[in-house]
Amino acid sequence: MNPLVFYQTVALLLLGLGLYALVARRTLVGMLIGVELMLNGAGLSIVAAAQLTSADAVLGQLGALLVMGLAAAEATLVLAIVLVVSKRFGDASADAPSELKG
Amino acid sequence: MNEMYLGQAAFAFYSLIALAGGVLAVSAASLVRAMLGLVVSLFGVAGLYLLLLADFVALMQILIYVGAVTVLIFFAIMLTRASADGGEAQGPGLRGNLRGVFGALLPAGILVPCLAVYGVAGFPTPKNVSPAELGAGLLGPYTMAFELISVVLLAAMAGAVLLAFEKRGAAK
Numbered sequence: 296m297n298p299l300v301f302y303q304t305v306a307l308l309l310l311g312l313g314l315y316a317l318v319a320r321r322t323l324v325g326m327l328i329g330v331e332l333m334l335n336g337a338g339l340s341i342v343a344a345a346q347l348t349s350a351d352a353v354l355g356q357l358g359a360l361l362v363m364g365l366a367a368a369e370a371t372l373v374l375a376i377v378l379v380v381s382k383r384f385g386d387a388s389a390d391a392p393s394e395l396k397g
Numbered sequence: 398m399n400e401m402y403l404g405q406a407a408f409a410f411y412s413l414i415a416l417a418g419g420v421l422a423v424s425a426a427s428l429v430r431a432m433l434g435l436v437v438s439l440f441g442v443a444g445l446y447l448l449l450l451a452d453f454v455a456l457m458q459i460l461i462y463v464g465a466v467t468v469l470i471f472f473a474i475m476l477t478r479a480s481a482d483g484g485e486a487q488g489p490g491l492r493g494n495l496r497g498v499f500g501a502l503l504p505a506g507i508l509v510p511c512l513a514v515y516g517v518a519g520f521p522t523p524k525n526v527s528p529a530e531l532g533a534g535l536l537g538p539y540t541m542a543f544e545l546i547s548v549v550l551l552a553a554m555a556g557a558v559l560l561a562f563e564k565r566g567a568a569k
Contacts, residue, residue, distance in 0.1 A: 298408070299519030300512065305412045305445065307508055309438070311501035312419040319423075319489035319497030324473050328422050328435050331466060335415075335442050338458075346449045347519035352526045353534040357542070359446075359454050360531075363461045364546045368553035370469045374476075375557035381477040 302343035309336030323377045323387050327370065334366045407448055415441025428474050432467060439463050450523040453531055 309332050316329025338359040345355015377387050384391035418441055421434025439462045446455035489497060535543045 297516075297519045298521060300516055301408065301412075302445065302449070303512055303516075305415060307505060307512075308416055309419055309442075310508075311505055312416075312423050314504065315497040315501040316423040318500040319493040321489065321493075322428065324428055324470060324477070325431060327470060327473065328428075328431050331435060331462070331470070332419050332422060332438060335439060335462070338454075339442050339445055342446060342449055342451050342454055343519075344517075346451060346523035348517050349520075352524045353530055354539070356451050356454050356526060356531055357534055357539055359451070360457055361542055361546055363457060364550060367461055367466055367469075368550050370466045371553045371557045372560075374469050374473045375560035377473045378476055378561045387473075387477040 299343060299347045302347070303340055306336040306340035306343070309333065309339065321388050321390070323373070323380065323389055326389060327373050327377075330369070330373075331366060334362055334369075338362045404448070408445070411441050411444035411448060413441075414438070415445065417441075429471075432470050432474065435470070436463055436467055439467070450525050453528045 313329040313331070313333030313336065316332065317326050320326050320329060341355050341362065342359045344350060345352050345358070380392055381387040415438050418434045418437030418439070422431045422438055423434075425431040425434055439458060443455045443458040443463075446452070446458060
């Protein structure tokens with residue numbers, strides 16, 4: 296079989312694991328870990344697709360680097376949001392800020 | 398012939414590391430252990446990048462993800478001052494598990510048939526791109542993306558400071 300399919304399968308499994316964590320975890324930090332797993336799968340998929348086909352390899356690798364940069368920016372913002380939530384609601388579970396005021 | 402088997406064995410090894418780390422990151426009851434699972438998974442993916450001859454991306458993966466993002470997650474765990482388990486001790490429960498499995502299988506149900514129908518036959522061996530070519534790409538056709546990501550990082554940094562900053566006298 297061709298190797299690209301194997302790489303895409305690993306990336307797909309990482310996506311599935313990340314989505315599972317995003318849905319099933321109770322805390323915001325656990326959900327963040329799931330998102331990081333998904334972004335990793337995305338990077339792996341991009342690099343594999345660029346390196347193993349006739350697509351532009353430079354574009355693929357730079358795309359993966361951009362995904363990493365976006366992941367770092369996202370992690371920074373989520374850290375700040377988790378801090379605010381835990382300061383305001385006392386814990387960092389995803390259910391804590393689910394009530395509307397009114 | 399031997400080298401081909403060696404490549405397949407390395408692929409199996411690295412993907413096993415990546416997936417086992419992912420499973421630990423998803424299922425661990427303690428958030429610190431989940432983060433360690435994420436680190437293991439990141440290293441496995443870095444190995445896969447090496448196997449794809451994307452050595453610069455592999456190094457950046459270790460530098461950015463393992464070095465920076467993981468530290469941020471660790472800060473998030475420690476600064477929220479949750480209990481030692483981080484509030485994950487009781488697990489997702491049956492309904493959470495069901496929802497999680499459904500959510501994980503949904504994209505697979507769409508993407509696997511797409512992969513089977515529209516899958517491109519890849520080369521058996523990856524191309525080799527030197528970091529110099531990557532740099533030329535960043536300064537040539539992809540300058541805009543390079544500048545935009547720096548703006549995004551700056552905005553994220555400023556936003557994080559703005560969100561987490563406490564006004565003097567506001568804290569009770």
